[in-house]
Amino acid sequence: MTCLEGPHSNQGPDKSCGPMAPEEELVSSSQLEEEEEENEEEEEDLDPDLAPDLEEGVDEEEEDLGDPAILSAVTNTQRGLPSSPGIKASGALGMSPASLHFLWQTLDYLSPVPFRPTHPSTSSPVRHFGPRLLPPDPYVFCSPPTSWSPRFSHLTQLHPQHQRILQLQQHSRTPRSPAKKPWSRQSDAYANLMTRKEKDWVIKVQMVQLQSEKPCLDDYYYQNYYQKLEKKEADQELLGQRSKVESLKLVTPYIQKAEAYESVVRFEGSLGQVAMSTCFSPRRAIDAVPHGTPEPEIGAASSQRLRVLSWIEKMFLQLLEIEEGKKNGPPQSCYSEQQRNQVEKLFQALKTQEQSNLEETADGFLQVLSVRKGKALVARLLPFLPRDLAVSLLLAVIHHLPLLVKRDAADQVLQMLFKPLGKYISHLTFHELLQGLQGLMLLPPGSSERPVTVVLQNQFGISLLYALLSHGAKLVSLDPSLEEPSSDHTAWTDIVILIAWEIAQMPTASLAEPLTFPSNLLPLFCRHVDKQLVQQLEATMQLAWIY
Amino acid sequence: MNYMPGTASLIEDIDKKHLVLLRDGRTLIGFLRSIDQFANLVLHQTVERIHVGKKYGDIPRGIFVVRGENVVLLGEIDLEKESDTPLQQVSIEEILEEQRVEQQTKLENEKIKVQALKDRGLSIPRADTLDEY
Numbered sequence: 001m002t003c004l005e006g007p008h009s010n011q012g013p014d015k016s017c018g019p020m021a022p023e024e025e026l027v028s029s030s031q032l033e034e035e036e037e038e039n040e041e042e043e044e045d046l047d048p049d050l051a052p053d054l055e056e057g058v059d060e061e062e063e064d065l066g067d068p069a070i071l072s073a074v075t076n077t078q079r080g081l082p083s084s085p086g087i088k089a090s091g092a093l094g095m096s097p098a099s100l101h102f103l104w105q106t107l108d109y110l111s112p113v114p115f116r117p118t119h120p121s122t123s124s125p126v127r128h129f130g131p132r133l134l135p136p137d138p139y140v141f142c143s144p145p146t147s148w149s150p151r152f153s154h155l156t157q158l159h160p161q162h163q164r165i166l167q168l169q170q171h172s173r174t175p176r177s178p179a180k181k182p183w184s185r186q187s188d189a190y191a192n193l194m195t196r197k198e199k200d201w202v203i204k205v206q207m208v209q210l211q212s213e214k215p216c217l218d219d220y221y222y223q224n225y226y227q228k229l230e231k232k233e234a235d236q237e238l239l240g241q242r243s244k245v246e247s248l249k250l251v252t253p254y255i256q257k258a259e260a261y262e263s264v265v266r267f268e269g270s271l272g273q274v275a276m277s278t279c280f281s282p283r284r285a286i287d288a289v290p291h292g293t294p295e296p297e298i299g300a301a302s303s304q305r306l307r308v309l310s311w312i313e314k315m316f317l318q319l320l321e322i323e324e325g326k327k328n329g330p331p332q333s334c335y336s337e338q339q340r341n342q343v344e345k346l347f348q349a350l351k352t353q354e355q356s357n358l359e360e361t362a363d364g365f366l367q368v369l370s371v372r373k374g375k376a377l378v379a380r381l382l383p384f385l386p387r388d389l390a391v392s393l394l395l396a397v398i399h400h401l402p403l404l405v406k407r408d409a410a411d412q413v414l415q416m417l418f419k420p421l422g423k424y425i426s427h428l429t430f431h432e433l434l435q436g437l438q439g440l441m442l443l444p445p446g447s448s449e450r451p452v453t454v455v456l457q458n459q460f461g462i463s464l465l466y467a468l469l470s471h472g473a474k475l476v477s478l479d480p481s482l483e484e485p486s487s488d489h490t491a492w493t494d495i496v497i498l499i500a501w502e503i504a505q506m507p508t509a510s511l512a513e514p515l516t517f518p519s520n521l522l523p524l525f526c527r528h529v530d531k532q533l534v535q536q537l538e539a540t541m542q543l544a545w546i547y
Numbered sequence: 548m549n550y551m552p553g554t555a556s557l558i559e560d561i562d563k564k565h566l567v568l569l570r571d572g573r574t575l576i577g578f579l580r581s582i583d584q585f586a587n588l589v590l591h592q593t594v595e596r597i598h599v600g601k602k603y604g605d606i607p608r609g610i611f612v613v614r615g616e617n618v619v620l621l622g623e624i625d626l627e628k629e630s631d632t633p634l635q636q637v638s639i640e641e642i643l644e645e646q647r648v649e650q651q652t653k654l655e656n657e658k659i660k661v662q663a664l665k666d667r668g669l670s671i672p673r674a675d676t677l678d679e680y
Contacts, residue, residue, distance in 0.1 A: 190591060191562045194581040199558050203550050205584040222553055248552030 222250070308367045311349075312374050318346045319381055326384075343384045350381070365393075366400055370407040375417055382420035390424045391432060397421060398436040398464070402451040405458040414460035418515055425467050430475045433468060434488060437495050452502045456511060463515040469499065470518030477520075496528045504536045557582045560623060565590070567613065567621040574598070575611060576624065586615035597642050599649050602635050604642025 158166070212218040226249050233247065267274065322342050350368060368374035382390055397404065397417070408414045428436070440451055455461035472492060503511070526534050550558050560579050567575045567588065574597075577590030590611040597604050637645075664671060 190578070190580065193589075193591075194561055198581070199550070199561070202582060202584055203556075203558065206551065206554075206556070209584075226553075250551055250553035 304367075308364075308371065308374075312368055312371055312377060315346060315349055315368075316373065316377055318342065318349070319377060322346065322384055323380070339384075340386075343381075343386075344389075346381060347385060347389050350378070365396055366403060366407075369397070369404055372413050375408075375413055379416045379420050382417075382424070387424070387427055391427060394421055394424050394428070395432065395436045395439070398468070399439040401440055401461055401464065402449075402454040405454055405461050408458070408460070414458070415515065418460055418463055421464065422467055422516075425464075425471050428468075428471060430472070430479070430488065430492075433472050433475070434491055434495070437468060437472075438491065441495065441498065450502070452499060453506070456502060456506055459512040459515065462512045465499065466514050466518055466521060467516065469496065469524060470520055472496075473520045473524040493528050496524060500525045500529045500533060500537055504533055557586060557588075560621075564624040564626060564629075565621050566624055568619045569613065570617045570619055575608070575613070576605075577608075577611060579621075583615075586618065588613040588615070588618065588621070597646055598634070599642060599645040601633070602637045602642060602645060604637050604639050606639055 210219075216223050226247075229247055322339060325339050325342070350365065369378060378393065382393065385393070404414065440455070442451070452465075455465055476492070522534075522538060525537055529537070550556060557579070561582065563579060565577065565579045567577070567590065569575065573595055575590060575593050576596055577593030579588060580591045581589035588611070590613065593608045593611040594605040595608050597606070661671070
């Protein structure tokens, strides 16, 4: 398809291909279109590189056949439909006006349309469907063509040998064009039985099927792949591969929110419903609405687990909404009021889980954290939380660290929490830090294992512990007032000594390797612990670090 | 691919020689003249090729309109490479005879197998007596 201006506007015999709109503003374009169609039927190999030129305006008025002579000369490939403007046509076709409007705007020409609306209104025999517009260029669907050889898209993945063979073939084929084989002469006679218009029509139908309101969700993989490809090409271009290699992209029609329709019509005072069939709901005659059935009572433990899992799913959906909002919104660090509310709500949901007792609250949170998806949820939620909420989560995690470590034995995915939590460790005040660590030290009833021992054996645990100690040391060094003897200070030194002792006690093999090793740990231990122990510690920790 | 990049489309295959494998096992070779959105095909100068062992025979069929759902796969034939094949072309009568013989031996083998299984108390349902879905 070519644009109207250009070399193809020569006059030809008036081989009318179909009736034209009599409206004033479209007369000239329709005339040119006629010529264009003649040209098309004569020579199919039009220059594809002419820029497309679409008219913006859509004329939705009814069109009338002016000339009966033209009527009789309609070719069999062109069939008009009784058309009526706007809503009526769309209703009959079963499409929303929005998508129909889109169709009219971009893909219109004289083409055989598969569906025939059944309304009997027309008096004039043959009309044309939709307004006259410029025949669109199929290359509208994609970005400008590339000079890439072979003629496959970037999605065709060929074995490198295969690719080389094809390239050789292509290069060797081009000079050999004068040597025609008998079959080629034959096929030339039958070639292009399927005209350009028909091809475009098939493509139009296929594109209609690809309409979507949110292409980044519906077509997630292709969109992301294409973004990566573009980035790679931009980088290549920057690096010096000066050839502007542009890959083609499929641009699917983007529609606004699909209009809701009434598929069931109720008349006043009638006892039933009249079903208006559309292509989306061919025969929706009754309101079949599923009512929630009460769940049967199952065993307590399994139901509890199921409840936690379904709770996590619901929270995850909210989290996805928040993330979507952040992605679509302006790139700023302060969130809108609505987003903040959403985050708050999610946090409350995370913490409370419909339980009023404070202990059970923590328990609910722990249950969420025992599930792999729950950990992922918390890890992804943490960046959105304001400081105090995040700190409370962090403290809860520290408090129950041994339990978490034990429960994570199967999954081993606590690590994903380290980075987001680590960020908030630096926000802790000294007092909060102490609180957390003291909570950690408490020996849980009925367990003989010391919590620190358990923690040290797990990678996440030991990393968190080191990070906390390092932060504490930093705080102490920054604030000389903390050095003064006070209950806080003694508590701190006690904790440090205890942890140092624990580390020294552990056989090197069972000491887990931390994700990060803060540099101010050893000096910290040096200050509070005697030399012998320090040397022992050094040996232990260095060895563990090397491993 | 120029029309709809990133998708698989038959538009580019129009007017080229193709080999089409149908669900009933037939192999058709012809020029693809027209398609539609269901991948219904119009094949021109179609030839049904029957393969038996190293021999094959072509039955000229003319124009075929194939319903899209009956196509298993299709692929373009490289006209230059078409002739260098190790297979031997024979006449239609010969290949039909060969095919009949092949079917017969297959049926006999099948019968023996089924009998042997029956003797051991096992029964394997035959694929053609099963419902398709």
